[in-house]
Amino acid sequence: MKRLRAAGALAALVLTVGSPAMAAAGKNAGFIRVDQVGFSAGEAKHAYLMSAGAATGAAFTVVDERGRAVLKGHAGADLGKWNSRYPHVYDLDLTALREPGRYRIKSEGRTSPPFRIGARFGKTARKAVTFFQSQRDGADVIPGDLKRATSHLNDRKATVYEWPTFAGPDTDEIKGDLKKIGGKVDAEGGWFDAGDYLKFTHILAYVDTLIFAAERDGGSGRALAAEARHGLKYLDKMWDEKNKTLYIQVGLGSGNDKITGDHDVWRLPEADDHDKKHPYLRKRPVFRAAAPGEKISPNLAGRTAAAFALAAQLEPDKRKAHALLNKAAGVYGMAKTENVKQLVTSLPFAFYPETAWRDDMELGGAQLALAAAKLGDPRASGWLEQAAHWASEYLAHEAGGDTLNLYDVSALAHRDLVVALRDAGAKGLAVSEDDLVGDLKAQLEIGAKRAAKDPFRAGANHAEFDSVPHAFGLAATSRLYRSVTDDTSYDAFGTQQRNWVFGANPWGVSFMVGAGKSFIRCPHHQVANINGRQDGRHPILVGAVVNGPNGEGLFKEGLGDFEDGMRRCPDGGDKYERFTGRGARFVDDVRSWQASEPADDFAAIALYALTLMD
Secondary structure, eight states: OOOOOSTTOOOOTHHHHTOTTTSBOGGGOEEEEOOSSOBOTTSOOEEEEEESSOOTTOEEEEEETTSOEEEEEEOOOBOOOOSSSOOEEEEEEOTTOOSOEEEEEEETTEEOOOEEESOOHHHHHHHHHHHHHHTBOBSOOOOTTTTOOOBOGGGGGEEEEOOOEESSTTOOOEESOOOEEEEEEOOOOSBOOSSSOOEEHHHHHHHHHHHHHHHHTTOOSHHHHHHHHHHHHHHHHHEETTTTEEEEEESOSOOOSSOOOGGGOOOOGGGGGGOSSOHHHHSOOEEESSSTTSOBOHHHHHHHHHHHHHHHHHOSSHHHHHHHHHHHHHHHTTBOOSSOOSOOOSSSGGGSOOOOOHHHHHHHHHHHHHHHHHHTOTTHHHHHHHHHHHHHHHHHHTTTSOOSBTTBOHHHHHHHHHHHHHHHTOOSSSSOHHHHHHHHHHHHHHHHHHHHTSTTOOOSOTTSTTHHHHHHHHHHHHHHHHHHHOOOTTHHHHHHHHHHHTTOSTTOOBSBTTSSSSBOOOOSOHHHHHHSOSSSOSSOOTTOBBOOOEEGGGGTTOOOOOOTTOOOOOSSSOTTGGGOBTTEEOOOOTTOHHHHOBOHHHHHHHHHHHHHHO
């Protein structure tokens, strides 16, 4: 339920974990880890042999669906120790395999899960779109396999409240009661944020920006376009142009002895509108970023403007496109860019502890410039100058610490600003194309240097929050970089990050539900837990992307009790415990919000990365 993401805060699986048909026994005990979605025909292809004993030069064979050998080779160099149980990891080079089909790898009693050559990643991207359909709130839901029903219709007349006071910086427990400001807001619709039913503008603006960017940059299908506009409809409700007010959140996390919050009850969302026992679930509060007419936290203003401006770029009706551009300009112009202190994201801030904001302003300016140029609006040059200014400020004050994810959108901002500069033929601004391309490369190097020391070539830190979305962000950045340089030198690195997410990792699990053979079964998600199956067969929460491995220390006090109404999942113990290593642990358990909770921002960056790689 996205609880305090700051560090220190609060059947088929057997195939890769225990089946003798899949794993060798004795001193050669081990597993073959491979991207279970697969590879395109022309890209570099690598799998990994994780072994308890030395296996230098071990022979391997790739077989097709009929069991015929199609490729033979030998394990490459030992890439390093994962943990004390599996101190050897070897590279298996499959690059010569190009014929489309479905294959497995065999080596000394070990057999890999199946994978494809000629995989189309747009098909996997569409699974992420399905996840957003499952996350819809309000009247316009899509029932789908999980039998979703209309929910939170009372949000149409949500009461505005002052910000709550919290018991401490690392808790979402509220002190006292809430205080009404007055007035009603139509906050119906949008998407649930994660495994709970809260809704955040900070997240939704980022998500909708990526969905629109996916549509613009190669994504296709009515479902993709429909989700982008579903998010936009809600975002439009959150921005009150007349009163210059941005609403940032619907609902509470946890309450206290007198208040019941969203995280306090495990239930289906349609129950809330008629819940007479819990008034703040039946009539959920809404909160605003600032008082009407006051300046808005620049991270919120920048990314919200970016979503509206990207929508303007894709809107075929020029009148509507101009209206969207003006909305983007309105919220962008309200950004507080002087004396910026703690940013506004969510209540509590610890849910989403963002510290960078100049990247959001760069992104908003770049999208405004691109939309204005397309529409022939004379304001394009002014926004281009602003985007360049904020890019320069980002490079001076915020660059060097993060890569593309919810908290740093500079990679997308840089690429689109390069495009805008080239289209306009602009010179002499605060940044040059070389500056922007240089930082894209620097971000890739952050991941590449980490991957060079990791036996599974992970570019993200798998002992911290958001390792999976960071991996997808690096995969996306490799393609963004190539799109403005024609330099393919980071393509293989980007492919490795996708491979890691889909099973070429120590746990041998795909971190997207429904992608591959061995994917997460027990997501920390209320609808999926109550209405879905736990054996990998439908109905499942297709396309959900989870956090993945996290710091081992976050699990030392256990996972806690099963909540009332929560179905136990899994039936047995922790099948992945033996693979804990390098300070990272993965737990496929409905209680494990640290590792197995899906979230909108995770699915959005997956969608964008897979679209760029298709």
